[in-house]
Amino acid sequence: MVLNKLTFTKALLFLFLCISGNYSAQNALYIPPALTGTSFNLTIQSGNTQLYPGNPTPTYGINGSFLSPTIIVNKNDVVTLNVINNLNVATTMHWHGLHVAPENDGGPHQSIPAGTTWSPSFEILNNAGTFWYHPHGEGKTELHVGKGLAGLFIIHDPAELALALPQAYGVDDIPLIVQTKAFDVLNQIAIADHMDTAVFVNGTLHAAADLPAQVVRLRLLNGSSMRSFYFGFSNNMTFYQIATDGGLTATPNALTRLLLAPGERSEILVDLSGMNGQTLNLMSYGSEMPNGIFGSPSVGSGADTMDMYMENFLNGADFNLAEFTVVPQTANPVTTIPTSLVPYLPFSEMDVTINRTLVFDTITLLPGDIPNRAEGPFGINNTTFHMDSVNIMVPLNSTELWTLKNNTLIAHPFHIHDIQFNIIEKNGTTPPVSEQGWKDVVLVMPEDSVKFITRFTTFSDEMVPYMYHCHLLHHEDDGMMGSFLVFDPFAAINEHETFAFAAYPNPSSAEWNISGKWDKKEFSITLNDLQGKEILMRSFSGISSGESITVPASELDSGIYFLTITNGKETRKLMLTKN
Ligand code: C2O
Numbered sequence: 028m029v030l031n032k033l034t035f036t037k038a039l040l041f042l043f044l045c046i047s048g049n050y051s052a053q054n055a056l057y058i059p060p061a062l063t064g065t066s067f068n069l070t071i072q073s074g075n076t077q078l079y080p081g082n083p084t085p086t087y088g089i090n091g092s093f094l095s096p097t098i099i100v101n102k103n104d105v106v107t108l109n110v111i112n113n114l115n116v117a118t119t120m121h122w123h124g125l126h127v128a129p130e131n132d133g134g135p136h137q138s139i140p141a142g143t144t145w146s147p148s149f150e151i152l153n154n155a156g157t158f159w160y161h162p163h164g165e166g167k168t169e170l171h172v173g174k175g176l177a178g179l180f181i182i183h184d185p186a187e188l189a190l191a192l193p194q195a196y197g198v199d200d201i202p203l204i205v206q207t208k209a210f211d212v213l214n215q216i217a218i219a220d221h222m223d224t225a226v227f228v229n230g231t232l233h234a235a236a237d238l239p240a241q242v243v244r245l246r247l248l249n250g251s252s253m254r255s256f257y258f259g260f261s262n263n264m265t266f267y268q269i270a271t272d273g274g275l276t277a278t279p280n281a282l283t284r285l286l287l288a289p290g291e292r293s294e295i296l297v298d299l300s301g302m303n304g305q306t307l308n309l310m311s312y313g314s315e316m317p318n319g320i321f322g323s324p325s326v327g328s329g330a331d332t333m334d335m336y337m338e339n340f341l342n343g344a345d346f347n348l349a350e351f352t353v354v355p356q357t358a359n360p361v362t363t364i365p366t367s368l369v370p371y372l373p374f375s376e377m378d379v380t381i382n383r384t385l386v387f388d389t390i391t392l393l394p395g396d397i398p399n400r401a402e403g404p405f406g407i408n409n410t411t412f413h414m415d416s417v418n419i420m421v422p423l424n425s426t427e428l429w430t431l432k433n434n435t436l437i438a439h440p441f442h443i444h445d446i447q448f449n450i451i452e453k454n455g456t457t458p459p460v461s462e463q464g465w466k467d468v469v470l471v472m473p474e475d476s477v478k479f480i481t482r483f484t485t486f487s488d489e490m491v492p493y494m495y496h497c498h499l500l501h502h503e504d505d506g507m508m509g510s511f512l513v514f515d516p517f518a519a520i521n522e523h524e525t526f527a528f529a530a531y532p533n534p535s536s537a538e539w540n541i542s543g544k545w546d547k548k549e550f551s552i553t554l555n556d557l558q559g560k561e562i563l564m565r566s567f568s569g570i571s572s573g574e575s576i577t578v579p580a581s582e583l584d585s586g587i588y589f590l591t592i593t594n595g596k597e598t599r600k601l602m603l604t605k606n
């Protein structure tokens with residue numbers, strides 16, 4: 028093998044990590060401080076953290092130099108989050124999994140310039156569950172998350188608090204943010220690198236903690252950039268999954284293994300009763316993980332494989348995440364696993380009004396490039412993310428069935444903002460029990476597909492979109508992301524609006540007449556299909572209010588279309604149906 032400079036640096040790094048990997052003294056598991064109340068100050072800062080002997084590592088943190096506190100709130104609280112950006116670069120802060128208006132969502136469109144504060148305020152509408160928050164700046168997510176900006180966002184609600192579940196944060200209700208990171212020879216956190224050999228739990232290397240000899244709740248977050256974890260315990264004990272991404276499941280689900288891809292969360296109960304004095308490890312069983320997932324024994328085949336994949340000793344390996352020592356019970360221990368949790372009422376296929384298909388594929392940046400189906404770059408529906416375009420138009424309150432088709436050779440965890448969905452089909456059959464519950468991330472296996480149903484409620488906005496993307500942060504940053512606008516198709520009919528329009532007949536087979544308050548101004552109309560493709564665009568001026576213009580429909584396929592009417596200042600959207 029010829030060592031080019033890059034490979035040589037990586038070989039050095041590999042050697043370095045093998046050495047530091049032997050530096051395996053246990054460190055007490057850090058429990059991020061809990062912030063409670065309804066007003067939160069989150070100061071984003073840079074600092075240095077001594078992660079290894081030698082050079083300290085430049086890191087980012089919130090209210091500290093590394094990692095982020097845990098925000099704990101109650102459903103229906105109205106919260107204000109003051110995000111103070113003391114970095115010398117712009118960033119954003121996204122509330123992953125929360126149902127909030129697009130301008131509060133913290134996607135790439137809510138950039139927080141260096142030295143400024145962003146203060147979204149909103150009501151907590153989600154049910155009890157384990158969510159998280161992290162930056163989402165255009166092309167910068169992996170760097171900012173990797174440097175330490177990731178925290179849990181825990182929601183409680185009355186139904187959950189009424190259950191006999193462990194609730195004492197840091198005592199029997201334990202946050203576990205699991206992440207791997209890659210480092211360069213100067214101990215700097217490296218990105219777009221497949222040598223993520225350092226395993227952190229809550230920012231702690233070689234983490235160890237004492238857990239009481241009773242039922243303990245572990246809130247698991249995979250906060251890694253690329254790596255999936257196949258969770259299990261070294262004594263192979265059964266544990267009970269009680270929550271998926273979006274909150275509690277109907278009943279506890281007994282498991283010995285649980286797969287979580289980047290972005291996914293789960294809550295599990297472990298019964299440590301009678302185990303006082305014993306030690307057990309929380310592990311990832313990479314050797315048992317299905318091929319095609321980053322972290323499994325292999326990804327891709329032939330020429331379509333990942334750079335350095337086999338050199339990373341965590342790939343395909345079983346390794347420790349944290350060591351737990353069982354200590355005496357607390358004063359009021361939970362000692363039984365509940366038999367039922369909360370009702371789960373998924374959306375039904377019968378309510379679906381709109382179907383969409385999203386295809387994951389490699390994209391070619393330069394003519395003549397030979398795409399690598401494991402390495403990428405990847406796009407969705409043949410395009411990559413652009414700040415100023417909207418890929419999908421979603422009518423408010425529509426129930427939609429999305430089919431995700433993965434034409435590549437690596438598994439992609441697909442995430443969508445704003446809503447929770449229920450998976451109805453995975454690998455051609457019903458999803459595993461561990462994914463029967465509210466989800467906002469789903470891992471789509473290579474050359475496979477997933478179908479889910481969701482409903483877009485509460486928030487619409489004519490201008491600010493939400494995101495959907497692959498939660499492998501390197502893929503997201505490279506553009507495996509799109510945007511969707513939720514708009515209210517009935518908003519334009521409001522007579523008190525000064526910029527109001529209506530379409531008739533609707534549905535139509537030949538044409539739509541659009542009447543409205545044109546007011547002789549200049550305006551333009553754009554007709555798009557469901558996938559955001561532009562079909563027609565015209566400009567007008569001098570039309571009086573009350574007159575109508577005609578949009579031809581006879582040549583169009585039957586289905587749903589969107590008409591955007593704008594005068595440059597105001598915008599309205601109409602949903603048109605072609606019969
Ligand atoms: Cu966890 Cu769009 O992100």
Ligand code: CU
Nearest residue numbers: 122123124444
């Ligand atoms: Cu999100």
Ligand code: CU
Nearest residue numbers: 439497499502
């Ligand atoms: Cu991906």
